[in-house]
Amino acid sequence: MNTEKVISDLQKVRENAPLVHNITNYVVMNSTANALLSMGASPVMAHAVEEVEEMASIASALVLNIGTLSEKWIEAMFKAGKKAKQKGVPVLLDPVGAGATTLRTDTAKKIIDDVRPDIIRGNASEILALLKADAKTKGVDSSASSDDAVEIAKELAAAKSCIVSISGKTDYITDGKSVVAVANGDPMMSKITGTGCTATALAAAFASVNKNYMEAAVGAMVVMGIAGEMARQNADAPGTFQVKFLDALYQINEEDIKGKIRIA
Numbered sequence: 501m502n503t504e505k506v507i508s509d510l511q512k513v514r515e516n517a518p519l520v521h522n523i524t525n526y527v528v529m530n531s532t533a534n535a536l537l538s539m540g541a542s543p544v545m546a547h548a549v550e551e552v553e554e555m556a557s558i559a560s561a562l563v564l565n566i567g568t569l570s571e572k573w574i575e576a577m578f579k580a581g582k583k584a585k586q587k588g589v590p591v592l593l594d595p596v597g598a599g600a601t602t603l604r605t606d607t608a609k610k611i612i613d614d615v616r617p618d619i620i621r622g623n624a625s626e627i628l629a630l631l632k633a634d635a636k637t638k639g640v641d642s643s644a645s646s647d648d649a650v651e652i653a654k655e656l657a658a659a660k661s662c663i664v665s666i667s668g669k670t671d672y673i674t675d676g677k678s679v680v681a682v683a684n685g686d687p688m689m690s691k692i693t694g695t696g697c698t699a700t701a702l703a704a705a706f707a708s709v710n711k712n713y714m715e716a717a718v719g720a721m722v723v724m725g726i727a728g729e730m731a732r733q734n735a736d737a738p739g740t741f742q743v744k745f746l747d748a749l750y751q752i753n754e755e756d757i758k759g760k761i762r763i764a
Contacts, residue, residue, distance in 0.1 A: 503757060503758055503761050505710075505715055505719065506718070506719040506722050506723065506757055506761065507754050507757050507758075509706050509709055509710050509715070509716065509719045510539070510540075510706075510719070510723060510752070510757070512709035512710075513539060513540045513541055513705050513706065513708070513709055514539070514540035515540075516560075516708075516709060517540060517541060517542045518541050518542065518560035518561060518705055518708035518709060519541075519542045519543075519544060519558065519559045519560050519561075519708075520536055520541050520542065520543050520544070520559065520560065520561050520562075520563065520701060520704045520705055520708065521544050521546060521552075521555050521556055521559035521561070521562045521563065521580065521584075522543060522544065522545050522546075522562075522563045522565065522701060522704075523545075523546070523547045523552065523562070523563065523564055523565065523573065523576055523577050523580055524545065524547075524563060524565035524567065524594075524697060524701075525565055525566075525567025525568035525596065525697070526567075526568045527567060527568065527693055527694060527697075528565070528567065528693065528694035528697040528698070529545050531692075531693070531694040531697075531698060531742075532694060532697050532698050532701040533545060534746055535698045535701060535702065535745075535746060535749055536701050536702070536705060538746045538747075538749035538750040539702060539705060539723070539749045539750070540705075541705040541708075543701070544559070547572075547573055547576050548576065549572055549575050549576045549579060552576045552577075552579050552580035552583075553579050553580060553583040555580070556579075556580040556581075556583045556584040556587070556589060557583050557584070557586075557587050557589070559584065559589055560589065560590075560708035560709075561589060561590045561591075561592065561704035561705065561707050561708040562580055562581065562584040562589055562590070562591045562592065562704070563592050563594065563700055563701055563704045564577045564580070564581055564591065564592065564593050564594070564611060564615070564617065565593075565594040565596055565697055565700065566593075566594065566595055566596050566597070566598070566604055566607055566608055566611075567594070567596035567597065567697065569603060569604065569607060574607055577607075577611060577615075578611070578614060578615065581611060581614075581615035581617070582614075582615060585615060585616060590618045590619070590704065590707040590708065590711075590713065590716075591615060591616075591617045591618055591619075592617055592618065592619045592620070592621065592700055592703055592704045592707065593608065593611055593612065593615075593617040593619070593620045593621075594620075594621055594622060594696065594697055594700040595608035595620065595622045595626045595627075595629070595630060596622070596626070596696070596697065597626070598622065598625075598626040598629040598630060599625050599626060599628065599629025605629055605630075608626075608629075608630060609630060612630065612660055612662075616660065616661070616662070617662055618662055618663065618707065618713050619662060619663045619664075619665060619700075619703055619704075619707060619713050619716070619717050620656070620657075620660075620662055620663070620664050620665070621664075621665040621666075621667065621696070621699060621700045621703055621717065622665075622666065622667070622696070623646070623666065623667050623668065623696055624644040624645055624646045624647075624648055624649035624666055624667075624668055625644045625649075627649045627652060627653050627656065627664060627666050628644060628648070628649050628652050630652075630656055631652050631655060631656055632652065645668055645669065646666045646667065646668025646669060646670055646671065646672055647668070647670065647672075649666050649672070650666070650672050650674070650679060653666050653672060653674050654674045654676050654677075654679065655676075656676075657674050657675055657676035658676030658677070659676075661676075662713075663675055663713045663714050663716075663717050664676075665699075665703065665717045665720075665721060667695075667696050667699055667721070669685070670682065670683050671683075671684075671685070671721040671725065673714065673717045673718050673721065675714045678714075680714070680718050680763055680764070681763065681764045682718060682721040682722055682725060682762070682763050683725075683762040683763070683764070684721070684722055684724075684725025684726050684728070684729060684760065684761065684762050685724070685725035685728045685729065686725075686728040686729050686731070686732040688728070688731070688732050688735070688738065688741045689728045689741075689745075691738040691741070692738050692741060692742045692745075695724075695728075698724065699720060699721060699724045702720040702723060702724055703716060703717050703720035703721075705720070706719045706720045706723075718763065722757065722761055722763065723749070723752060723757070725762075726748075726752060726756055726757060726760045726761065727745055727748035727749045727752055728745060728748070729760060730744075730748035730751070730752065730756065730760075731744035731745040731747070731748045732744075
């Protein structure tokens with residue numbers, strides 16, 4: 501993954517304004533929609549069973565986020581996911597809180613098996629819970645470091661033929677063979693809700709313009725992390741940081757990426 505590819509993919513998002521269909525949780529709808537708009541994508545939040553297949557079929561990417569599950573939302577996720585796969589639309593899963601409750605863990609595993617998402621993005625505890633029965637999360641927060649989940653992520657990616665992206669102090673992205681580490685970001689990002697969900701949404705935008713989903717997942721985490729660093733320069737508390745983060749997504753440019761990117 502090279503810097504120029506991140507820059508060109510971001511430019512494609514801004515030029516094409518891809519439609520990103522989100523079946524996501526109540527907590528983050530506003531923040532992820534604004535983040536996608538700030539970066540240049542076009543978000544839509546549609547979760548009604550009666551319309552999700554139609555919406556997924558015209559979208560450029562689909563996000564399935566299990567943060568606030570209900571029976572109807574689960575049904576909608578499977579309908580939308582299967583329709584998106586039929587249409588060749590990239591599907592991303594955010595297994596929010598997997599490991600915290602049986603409903604979340606089982607739903608995430610069933611989506612992985614039945615829908616076959618192209619990218620799975622979660623924190624370390626969530627990723628661990630998808631393969632380890634004894635893994636637990638602290639509500640929706642990680643109780644493990646991203647370093648702890650790399651081998652499980654590789655195993656999951658290889659077994660399910662997908663990309664797995666782990667958020668943390670260092671983000672790790674793997675296709676089951678190779679691993680890319682992204683060291684961008686700022687601790688303040690953990691003080692506002694929905695940063696992980698936002699990362700998944702941004703990855704969906706990148707996946708809509710780059711069918712190399714490994715590159716798309718890496719690019720999203722780079723832009724997310726650098727935007728966090730830029731926001732932190734002008735904010736000393738979470739409320740201001742949240743606003744400045746949206747500004748940074750809108751303002752981030754080629755020079756910012758070239759000067760700040762930290763991948764290995």
